[in-house]
Amino acid sequence: MKEARAMKKNILISPYGGLLLLALILALMPLAVSNDFHYDLLTKICLTATVAVGLNLLVGYAGQVSLGHAAFYGAGAYASAILTSQYNLSPMVALLSAAAGVGVMAWLVGRPILHLKGHYLSMATLGLGVIAAIVLNNEEQLTGGPDGVGLPPLSLFGHELSVFGEYQFAGLTFTGVELWYLLAAAVLVIAVLLALNIIDSPLGRALRALHGSEIAAQVAGVDTAKYKLRVFVISAVYASVAGSLYGHYSGFITPTVASFEHSIELITIVVLGGMASTFGVIIGAAILVLIPQFLTDFQELEMVVFGAILMAVMIFLPRGLLPSVLQRLQRGAQ
Amino acid sequence: MSALLSVTNLSKEFGGVHAIEDLSFEVQRGHVHSIIGPNGAGKTTLFNLVTGLYQPSAGAVTLGGRDITGRAPHKLCEMGMARTFQNLQICMNMSALENVMLGRHRHLGSGALAAMLKLPGLRKADRHCREHCRELMTFVGCGDYLDHAASAMPYGALKRLEIARALAAEPDILLLDEPAAGLNATETEALKSVIQKIAGKGITVVLVEHDMKLVMNVSDHLLVISYGRKLAEGTPEQIREHPEVIAAYLGGGTRERQAQEVPA
Numbered sequence: 324m325k326e327a328r329a330m331k332k333n334i335l336i337s338p339y340g341g342l343l344l345l346a347l348i349l350a351l352m353p354l355a356v357s358n359d360f361h362y363d364l365l366t367k368i369c370l371t372a373t374v375a376v377g378l379n380l381l382v383g384y385a386g387q388v389s390l391g392h393a394a395f396y397g398a399g400a401y402a403s404a405i406l407t408s409q410y411n412l413s414p415m416v417a418l419l420s421a422a423a424g425v426g427v428m429a430w431l432v433g434r435p436i437l438h439l440k441g442h443y444l445s446m447a448t449l450g451l452g453v454i455a456a457i458v459l460n461n462e463e464q465l466t467g468g469p470d471g472v473g474l475p476p477l478s479l480f481g482h483e484l485s486v487f488g489e490y491q492f493a494g495l496t497f498t499g500v501e502l503w504y505l506l507a508a509a510v511l512v513i514a515v516l517l518a519l520n521i522i523d524s525p526l527g528r529a530l531r532a533l534h535g536s537e538i539a540a541q542v543a544g545v546d547t548a549k550y551k552l553r554v555f556v557i558s559a560v561y562a563s564v565a566g567s568l569y570g571h572y573s574g575f576i577t578p579t580v581a582s583f584e585h586s587i588e589l590i591t592i593v594v595l596g597g598m599a600s601t602f603g604v605i606i607g608a609a610i611l612v613l614i615p616q617f618l619t620d621f622q623e624l625e626m627v628v629f630g631a632i633l634m635a636v637m638i639f640l641p642r643g644l645l646p647s648v649l650q651r652l653q654r655g656a657q
Numbered sequence: 658m659s660a661l662l663s664v665t666n667l668s669k670e671f672g673g674v675h676a677i678e679d680l681s682f683e684v685q686r687g688h689v690h691s692i693i694g695p696n697g698a699g700k701t702t703l704f705n706l707v708t709g710l711y712q713p714s715a716g717a718v719t720l721g722g723r724d725i726t727g728r729a730p731h732k733l734c735e736m737g738m739a740r741t742f743q744n745l746q747i748c749m750n751m752s753a754l755e756n757v758m759l760g761r762h763r764h765l766g767s768g769a770l771a772a773m774l775k776l777p778g779l780r781k782a783d784r785h786c787r788e789h790c791r792e793l794m795t796f797v798g799c800g801d802y803l804d805h806a807a808s809a810m811p812y813g814a815l816k817r818l819e820i821a822r823a824l825a826a827e828p829d830i831l832l833l834d835e836p837a838a839g840l841n842a843t844e845t846e847a848l849k850s851v852i853q854k855i856a857g858k859g860i861t862v863v864l865v866e867h868d869m870k871l872v873m874n875v876s877d878h879l880l881v882i883s884y885g886r887k888l889a890e891g892t893p894e895q896i897r898e899h900p901e902v903i904a905a906y907l908g909g910g911t912r913e914r915q916a917q918e919v920p921a
């Protein structure tokens with residue numbers, strides 16, 4: 324009976340209620356922050372969370388661990404950079420082309436990789452990430468090599484959106500930083516909505532079944548290889564879009580966006596926030612973006628702290644922050 | 658009467674061990690066809706070969722006249738074959754109902770775009786699927802667990818949940834691997850009526866089971882295997898009096914002769 328009650332409560336706390344809450348929090352954030360630095364952090368949190376929400380579909384829900392996801396993030400950012408500055412495409416067209424291109428790339432790379440299981444899959448994606456970093460570092464003509472490459476400001480419907488600009492809407496004045504935050508927040512909300520829709524669909528059930536029991540999925544008619552590939556492509560496109568936006572936002576990118584460290588950071592976010600918890604990984608993203616701010620004097624410690632967090636979470640909260648906290652709250656309520 | 662499933666000269670070797678050796682049999686459409694044999698006889702291996710989880714070393718399997726030898730499980734599901742497992746294969750990260758809904762996968766559109774945008778057609782189909790699967794859960798006797806997480810269900814109920822999931826695919830043929838294992842007498846009795854109701858719907862049932870009372874009660878036809886080979890085949894009455902079957906169940910050697918001497 325205990326479980327029955329717990330289940331009912333879970334249904335009351337519907338995921339779409341969570342989406343409304345998220346939108347509300349994001350909309351009210353400007354009341355809580357005052358300066359450009361805060362907006363900058365919030366924008367980064369939203370973009371990082373967008374990648375994490377996509378990666379969570381692959382890792383948390385479908386149970387396929389990718390250790391090279393920064394490759395797709397970097398590919399999106401660099402594709403946007405190259406298409407806008409060398410081929411003069413408008414940023415939005417470049418972003419969409421990049422997303423399509425990265426989707427195709429993920430499909431091509433994923434086909435052989437996703438026939439592998441468990442650790443082999445992780446190792447193969449790890450290799451992918453390393454290759455991406457090497458290519459970005461060495462193809463200097465295209466990517467600018469280790470020095471990085473610049474991007475023009477994003478433009479929406481013919482209006483440039485520069486972080487240094489000031490914009491008038493309906494008698495109100497917005498700074499570029501504020502507008503960028505609103506854009507990133509909107510992107511995150513859409514990303515979450517699409518992810519929730521996927522999870523609550525036949526596709527989502529098939530993906531979770533891959534995690535729960537691959538054999539059960541197979542005999543229930545799920546072409547497991549096809550579905551792994553699908554979610555791999557979807558999560559890569561999420562990463563690509565966030566990467567493109569980040570590129571335009573920061574105006575300058577280096578190969579570190581596609582580095583192994585960044586891939587590990589993304590996995591840490593998913594594990595920390597909560598595997599298969601869409602809202603959990605947003606909290607995870609916030610924490611991982613904020614940690615370096617508290618470590619500005621000890622930058623070299625950043626990876627050590629990430630590693631320690633990952634270990635502590637695996638030991639004490641194996642289900643991740645949000646799911647563990649929710650579980651405690653539920654137990655407390657009974 | 659026509660054969661729905663036929664197995665011809667099927668063999669499976671695991672590193673020199675013949676788990677299944679040159680086995681042939683047919684399952685008639687609409688029958689409850691049981692496969693019995695001592696532990697280690699190769700019953701589960703046979704199931705895994707027929708349902709595409711293992712590749713046979715030799716031989717052929719046909720379903721409704723079509724060759725399905727070594728075909729992937731998800732393709733067999735689309736062709737109307739469903740099964741359950743001796744060691745449960747339940748997705749513990751999902752609710753009980755979602756596990757059953759997974760079984761309807763082949764009847765639902767699963768396009769990524771439709772899912773992302775929650776298109777009305779898909780939403781409607783999914784709602785129907787939910788209703789249908791709730792009914793199926795009640796049908797197999799899992800009505801008490803409609804809102805439960807799969808991980809919160811007892812063993813006996815999970816065994817029935819697997820049957821509901823298999824039925825959700827609307828199969829022509831259903832393979833049940835030891836559905837009564839670990840069930841108490843009352844649960845087994847309930848299972849018996851579920852199997853009879855399934856057969857009553859015209860679904861062909863292949864049953865691997867150790868509970869002889871259950872097997873003898875529900876089966877139209879029996880196949881006995883031992884050490885991967887066919888030992889005997891026939892109606893429950895024929896099998897009950899078959900000397901070699903009695904010998905295999907009592908143990909080989911000297912007892913075999915004793916068994917033959919015992920009047921049936």
